[in-house]
Amino acid sequence: MQARGVSARRDAELEAVLATELRGAVVADRVAEPGALGAGGNITGMIELYQAEWCPFSHEVRQRLTELGVPFVARPVEPDPHERDAMEAAVGERTIPALVLEDGTIVAGDTEEILEALDRLYPETQFTKAHHERRVEARMFE
Numbered sequence: 001m002q003a004r005g006v007s008a009r010r011d012a013e014l015e016a017v018l019a020t021e022l023r024g025a026v027v028a029d030r031v032a033e034p035g036a037l038g039a040g041g042n043i044t045g046m047i048e049l050y051q052a053e054w055c056p057f058s059h060e061v062r063q064r065l066t067e068l069g070v071p072f073v074a075r076p077v078e079p080d081p082h083e084r085d086a087m088e089a090a091v092g093e094r095t096i097p098a099l100v101l102e103d104g105t106i107v108a109g110d111t112e113e114i115l116e117a118l119d120r121l122y123p124e125t126q127f128t129k130a131h132h133e134r135r136v137e138a139r140m141f142e
Helices: 008-022 056-068 085-091 111-121 128-141
Strands: 047-051 072-076 098-100 106-108
Touching: 047 056, 047 085, 056 072, 056 111, 056 128, 085 098, 098 111, 106 111
Parallel strands: 047 072
Antiparallel strands: 047 098, 098 106
8 A cells, every 4th residue: 555644844835735725715614714734734623535426436435435434635636637736736646536645644655545544444333334325216216
């Protein structure tokens, strides 16, 4: 599994990029203030998922986060990887999905590795099975 912390040098760059993105953004049930970044470079206490709605790999990760009842911030990215400068500044990657855990650890590059990391870190809830069953039902409408 690829996991790396955000370097101290990049923290300042990341904070500047994200502070601009976060100004006035609603995060969970609070409004994020510029500079409200955790030590690892993400929003304090929230997982961040760099993703796109059209990406089937991002979809898999969002589904599992929902099944596990894990709150997260979805960070939409530009359609073309060569345009993802802000994402690269934040996580060192241009490919999606990329997950930033609460402690700043980045898991990226392989959807299966991301899903395995989520399963190791978060236990299933009483609603996990029901969410999974609903996903199967929803496929009939695709």
